[in-house]
Amino acid sequence: MCLAIPARIIELKADNAVVDAMGNRWKAKTTLLPEAKLGDLVLIHAGFAICLVDEEEAGKTWELLAQIDNFGKTQNKISG
Amino acid sequence: MLERTQKAQNLMNHACKKLARQINIMEVCGTHTVSIFRNGIRTILPAGLKLLSGPGCPVCVTDQGYIDIVLALADRKDCLIATYGDMIRVPGKGGSLETKQPGPNVKIVLSSEDALQLARDNPDKTVVFVAVGFETTAPATAVAAKEAAAQSISNF
Numbered sequence: 001m002c003l004a005i006p007a008r009i010i011e012l013k014a015d016n017a018v019v020d021a022m023g024n025r026w027k028a029k030t031t032l033l034p035e036a037k038l039g040d041l042v043l044i045h046a047g048f049a050i051c052l053v054d055e056e057e058a059g060k061t062w063e064l065l066a067q068i069d070n071f072g073k074t075q076n077k078i079s080g
Numbered sequence: 081m082l083e084r085t086q087k088a089q090n091l092m093n094h095a096c097k098k099l100a101r102q103i104n105i106m107e108v109c110g111t112h113t114v115s116i117f118r119n120g121i122r123t124i125l126p127a128g129l130k131l132l133s134g135p136g137c138p139v140c141v142t143d144q145g146y147i148d149i150v151l152a153l154a155d156r157k158d159c160l161i162a163t164y165g166d167m168i169r170v171p172g173k174g175g176s177l178e179t180k181q182p183g184p185n186v187k188i189v190l191s192s193e194d195a196l197q198l199a200r201d202n203p204d205k206t207v208v209f210v211a212v213g214f215e216t217t218a219p220a221t222a223v224a225a226k227e228a229a230a231q232s233i234s235n236f
Binding site: 031032046048 | 164191
């Protein structure tokens with residue numbers, strides 16, 4: 001619940017959106033962010049778009065998430 | 081134990097004297113606040129060191145009584161508990177929602193909308209959404225409640 005993830009709105013019908021982040025797609029609502037349009041990058045929190053984000057910020061977050069994902073695959077994991 | 085406490089106290093006193101200014105440390109989590117209080121740590125802090133309670137997350141600010149109510153509801157066959165995953169391991173009296181797992185009465189949802197969908201799909205059950213949280217989750221809870229009222233979903 002404490003994680004919000006930037007995602008792009010790839011489908012939008014009224015306040016029902018389908019969003020995409022790093023190839024993952026899921027349903028979200030734009031009820032709390034009525035200005036959100038198709039193609040916008042938004043921050044999704046607990047299934048709701050809560051604010052618009054710019055490309056650079058979203059890119060940074062996705063990069064960090066990819067690093068976490070890669071962490072599990074690295075040989076030299078922190079032990080203990 | 082006492083010796084170690086004394087040692088820690090000496091170190092703190094020494095460090096605070098050396099810095100010669102007020103040090104404020106924020107407790108990030110409410111569980112820190114509780115541990116610090118329970119163990120009497122505040123009573124041994126030097127004057128120049130202050131602990132401030134931080135924001136707390138929805139989990140640690142949830143009232144114990146609320147968790148116990150949710151656990152009691154999870155035992156009822158006519159109820160379905162819909163909760164964010166965060167609450168699943170929070171202990172109450174006699175276990176946590178996780179210990180009710182894989183019981184069919186507890187469902188993890190990622191959104192209040194998913195909880196509402198659960199109510200649509202299970203008209204014979206009362207779906208109880210564990211509406212923890214504040215600014216970031218409360219509006220989403222409100223949206224689901226409004227939608228349930230507008231669509232006459234009475235088991236939510």
